[in-house]
Amino acid sequence: MVELSPDFMDTILRAAAMIGAGLALIAGIGAGVGQGYAAGKAVESVARQPEARGLITTTMLVGQAVAESTGIYAFVFALILLFFIIL
Amino acid sequence: MHFFYLANFDIEAQAGPQAAFEIFGIPVNDTTLIGYGITIGLIIFARLLTRNLEIVPGRLQNAMEMLLESIMDITEGMMAGGGRKMLPFIGTIALFIGLSNIIGVLPLLKNPTADLNMTLAFGLSVFIFSNAYAIKNKGLGGYVKGFFEPMAFMLPINLLGELAKPISHSFRLFGNVFGGSVLIALAAYFVPGILPVPLMAWFDIFIGLVQALIFTMLAIAYISIASE
Numbered sequence: 001m002v003e004l005s006p007d008f009m010d011t012i013l014r015a016a017a018m019i020g021a022g023l024a025l026i027a028g029i030g031a032g033v034g035q036g037y038a039a040g041k042a043v044e045s046v047a048r049q050p051e052a053r054g055l056i057t058t059t060m061l062v063g064q065a066v067a068e069s070t071g072i073y074a075f076v077f078a079l080i081l082l083f084f085i086i087l
Numbered sequence: 088m089h090f091f092y093l094a095n096f097d098i099e100a101q102a103g104p105q106a107a108f109e110i111f112g113i114p115v116n117d118t119t120l121i122g123y124g125i126t127i128g129l130i131i132f133a134r135l136l137t138r139n140l141e142i143v144p145g146r147l148q149n150a151m152e153m154l155l156e157s158i159m160d161i162t163e164g165m166m167a168g169g170g171r172k173m174l175p176f177i178g179t180i181a182l183f184i185g186l187s188n189i190i191g192v193l194p195l196l197k198n199p200t201a202d203l204n205m206t207l208a209f210g211l212s213v214f215i216f217s218n219a220y221a222i223k224n225k226g227l228g229g230y231v232k233g234f235f236e237p238m239a240f241m242l243p244i245n246l247l248g249e250l251a252k253p254i255s256h257s258f259r260l261f262g263n264v265f266g267g268s269v270l271i272a273l274a275a276y277f278v279p280g281i282l283p284v285p286l287m288a289w290f291d292i293f294i295g296l297v298q299a300l301i302f303t304m305l306a307i308a309y310i311s312i313a314s315e
Contacts, residue, residue: 065301069255072262079269 021078031071035064104202122199125186161304166311173310176216180209181303188264188295191271192287198295201265203257210257213306218249221313256305263298267291 042060046053106114136151144152158178163170184200191198199205222230234245267290274282 061297062301062304065259065297066305068263069259072259072266073255075266076258076262079265 017081021081024074024078024081027074028071031068034067038063038067104197104204116202116204118197118199118202118205121190121196122187122205125183125190125199129182129186158303162307165304165307166314169307169311173307177303177307180213180306181299184209184260184302185296185299188299189292191264191268191291191295198264198268198291200260201268203261203265206257206261206264207253209260209302210253213256213309214253217306217310217313220310224314252309256302256309260298260302263294264290267294 038060042056045056049056104116104118107117107120108115136148140148155174155178158181159170159174162173162177166173187199187205190196191201218230221233225233234242234249236245267286271283271286271290274286
């Protein structure tokens, strides 16, 4: 068996946590696509019915904020990896 | 903690909660103190405003009446007949979280909602309130029976879905506000003075108000779903 020094293991742990944080943010793709889809549909609806603009905008913002939450979870986990794993 | 490997940059001092002092070994975060400050400020504001109410409202009274009526309208639209009844709970959540989210634009103040303890407390109180309201409305038998629908073997899935609600509810608000404050702290480190201003306008005012609206609407939705 090869004995690895604690310093080396610490460096590996930090590197792995940083790579994990970067990988976790891949989830942002889904949130971005979802939000863009909602915005596009809202533009279509406003073009079709300009008088309902206020209601459509509010509904779009609420829907986007809910669609965003998966991305936000990934972001929280990335921050946890950065803040708490790397001591 | 030195993970960004940037000279003289301590992200923890700029964003997120920090222990201000300790009481009997229990650390008290500065975000908790700001939260208490907001609570006391809201109480004093409400006392001053309701001391001399008028039939023909003044400007400030008019604005607050419009705010409360819009909260009641949103609640009424999602659960019929609940607008006035839910106003103390829903209105408290909306006012406190709305104010907590935008108070970060003031210098030296942090958003109390950038602390997971705060948002988790709100998520859990909505969770307890919605379940207690469901038991009160449907009776204990009907409440327990709700977990066995549509089939008996759906019980674990229903329980997990119910327990995931407060977690997703509180993490959504925490992640948005904390992420915004981290980005503002990074921008203030790299381009001090110029870049943080539009970022503060975006994250603290716009995203903060939208997230307060989302949190309130989800609270109403959870309560109305649980009591159906």
